[in-house]
Amino acid sequence: MDAPKNPENASRCEARLGELTDSDLTDLRYFTQRRLLRSGLAADLARDIVQTSLQSVLQGLESTDQGRRPRPEDTETKEAFANYLRGVVNSKVDAL
Numbered sequence: 001m002d003a004p005k006n007p008e009n010a011s012r013c014e015a016r017l018g019e020l021t022d023s024d025l026t027d028l029r030y031f032t033q034r035r036l037l038r039s040g041l042a043a044d045l046a047r048d049i050v051q052t053s054l055q056s057v058l059q060g061l062e063s064t065d066q067g068r069r070p071r072p073e074d075t076e077t078k079e080a081f082a083n084y085l086r087g088v089v090n091s092k093v094d095a096l
Contacts, residue, residue, distance in 0.1 A: 006072065008072075009069075009070070009071075009072045009075055010061050010069075012072075012075035012076075013057065013061060013069075013070055013075050013081075014061065015075075016075050016078060016081040017054070017057065017058070019078055019081075024082065025050065027082075028050050028053075028082070028085055028086070028089065029046045029047060029050050030046075031086055031089065032045075032046035032049050032050055032089050032093070033046040035089060035090060035093050036049070036093055039093055039094075039096070041093070041096060045096075049089060049092050049093060050089065052092060053068075053085060053088040053089050053092055054085075055067075056068040056088060056092075057069075057070070057085070057088065068088055070084045
C-alpha cells in the first residue's frame with residue numbers, strides 16, 4: 001500500500017508499533033501459522049514472516065519508495081493496526 005507520506009500518520013504508526021505486546025505478536029504469529037497452513041506451506045515460517053512484515057512497516061516509515069505505509073484509518077486504533085498487520089502478513093504469504 002503506497003499511502004502518501006504523512007508525518008502525523010507516521011508518528012501514529014510508530015506509536016502503534018510500540019504498543020504491540022508479546023501477546024499481540026504471539027497472536028500475529030498464530031494467525032500467520034494458520035494462514036501458511038491454509039496455503040499448503042510450512043507453519044514454521046511464521047516467525048520469519050511476522051518479522052519481515054514488521055520490517056516492511058518500519059522500512060515504509062523511513063522511505064518513500066520501499067516498505068509498507070498504513071493509511072490513516074489503519075493507525076486510528078490498536079485493533080485497526082492489528083488488522084493492517086494481518087493484511088501485510090497475507091500479502092507476504094501470497095508472495096511465497
